[in-house]
Amino acid sequence: MSSPPLPAHHTKHIPLLDYPFLGRRFALRQLDDGKANGTALWLGAQCMSLYLADISTKLQHSGRSESKRRPRAVELGSGIGLTALALSSLGWDVLATDVSNVIAAVLRENISTNAAVMTGDPGLIEVRELDWTVPPSDWTWADHESITSPSQTCLTESSELLRPPFDLIVTSDTLYTESLCTPLLRSLHALSAQSVQSTSKGSRSPPVYICVERRDPALINRALSEAKDTWGFVVERVPQKKLTKSMEKGALVWTKDDWDGVEIWRMTLG
Numbered sequence: 001m002s003s004p005p006l007p008a009h010h011t012k013h014i015p016l017l018d019y020p021f022l023g024r025r026f027a028l029r030q031l032d033d034g035k036a037n038g039t040a041l042w043l044g045a046q047c048m049s050l051y052l053a054d055i056s057t058k059l060q061h062s063g064r065s066e067s068k069r070r071p072r073a074v075e076l077g078s079g080i081g082l083t084a085l086a087l088s089s090l091g092w093d094v095l096a097t098d099v100s101n102v103i104a105a106v107l108r109e110n111i112s113t114n115a116a117v118m119t120g121d122p123g124l125i126e127v128r129e130l131d132w133t134v135p136p137s138d139w140t141w142a143d144h145e146s147i148t149s150p151s152q153t154c155l156t157e158s159s160e161l162l163r164p165p166f167d168l169i170v171t172s173d174t175l176y177t178e179s180l181c182t183p184l185l186r187s188l189h190a191l192s193a194q195s196v197q198s199t200s201k202g203s204r205s206p207p208v209y210i211c212v213e214r215r216d217p218a219l220i221n222r223a224l225s226e227a228k229d230t231w232g233f234v235v236e237r238v239p240q241k242k243l244t245k246s247m248e249k250g251a252l253v254w255t256k257d258d259w260d261g262v263e264i265w266r267m268t269l270g
Contacts, residue, residue, distance in 0.1 A: 004251045007258045008041040017041065019082065022053055022250060024089055026114050029106050030080050037176065038079040038102040044172030044211035045079060047262050049086035050250035051243055052170065052209070056090045059168055059207070069093075070123050073168040074191060076130060076184065078102075081110040083170060084125055088115065093123040095162040097130035097147065126162050132183035136190035164194035165206070172211040181223045189231040192269045205269040208233070214261040224265065233267040 005011075005019055017028040019041075031039040052059070060071045074095040078084050084096035098107055108127050115125050129146035130139075141163040143150035169191050174184055188208050195206045214220050227233040243264055247254070 004253070005046060007254055008043050008046060012040050020251075021049065021082075021086055021089065024118070026082065026085050026110075028080050028082060028110055028114075031105055036099075036102055036105065037173070038077060038098055038107075039105050041080055041082065042173040043213060043259055043262050045082045046252070047243060047247060047259065048170060048172045048209065048211040048264065049083045050252060051211075051238070051246040051264055052083070052168075053086060053090060054246035054249055056087075056092075060091070071167045072162060072165070073170060074162070074166045076132070076169070076171040076187060076191075077174040078107055078127075079173070080106045081114070083172060084111065085114050085118075087168075087170075088123045088125045089118060089120070091121060091123050092168070093162055094125045095166070096125055096127050099131055100129050100146070100149070103127055103129060124162070130187070132180060132187045136186065139190070164191065165197050166191060166195045167197075167206050169195070169206055169208040170210075171208075173213065175210070175212050175220055175223050176215070178219060178222075181219070181226065185223065185227055185231050188227075188267070189233070189269070192233075196269070208267040209238075209264055210267065211262065211264045214263060220263075227267055232270050234270045236266050238264040238266055 011017060012032040015029065017030060019026045019028050028041065030041055070091060070093045073087050073092045075084050076097055078096035078098045079102065081096060084094045087094045096107060096111060111125050111127050129149055131148040134148035139147050140150045141147065141161060145151060169188060175181060192205045192208060196203050212220055224235055228235050
């Protein structure tokens with residue numbers, strides 16, 4: 001039986017992680033060279049992936065449209081790809097996004113390497129650039145490489161590309177600097193608005209799950225207030241008992257100090 005994963009801050013020096021996840025193993029290359037926050041594993045992705053695994057079945061059947069397609073998720077700030085790979089292994093089609101340097105450094109390789117050997121009935125994973133500082137009015141869904149920096153030579157309308165509506169929107173470890181809070185929330189709002197679907201119970205926007213480490217409480221509080229007051233989200237914290245139970249189900253039994261300050265928040269458009 002393999003050992004459970006260690007908290008991310010104990011493994012940042014390891015260039016290739018052999019990462020167990022619910023009976024699977026992901027080979028995750030990471031860089032801890034200080035050039036970008038998204039090229040190494042963080043606690044948020046570890047906690048988020050197991051929480052989503054715990055509620056995945058409920059999410060897949062909760063108010064989704066009547067189409068027969070797979071449930072579809074988009075992740076902002078995918079980093080080294082753990083959460084995207086976890087969702088794919090659970091049967092979701094996933095659009096994994098980040099900025100171009102993170103994609104080139106670790107994300108594309110990790111997705112390609114692991115998707116090629118994933119067994120069972122995994123979902124599709126696409127990797128595309130999504131720079132939050134680009135206004136949603138300038139986005140395109142017709143480019144295979146980038147939503148926010150499209151190449152004019154690559155624009156092709158393809159029904160096979162993952163695009164809204166999404167049934168789930170996720171992001172982890174992405175509220176860490178003041179300058180990116182508004183761009184991130186604007187992007188989450190745009191994706192939510194573009195993903196409103198009609199169901200038998202009326203229109204529904206997808207849930208947004210955001211995992212944070214409360215390293216800067218004032219920053220986190222300002223961002224959550226902006227989500228409510230400026231962007232119209234209903235914001236609710238996932239009870240810590242539920243998150244702890246999800247981690248225990250995934251064999252992550254850490255001490256309180258190992259992940260103190262990690263929180264998951266659920267947001268939906270009001």
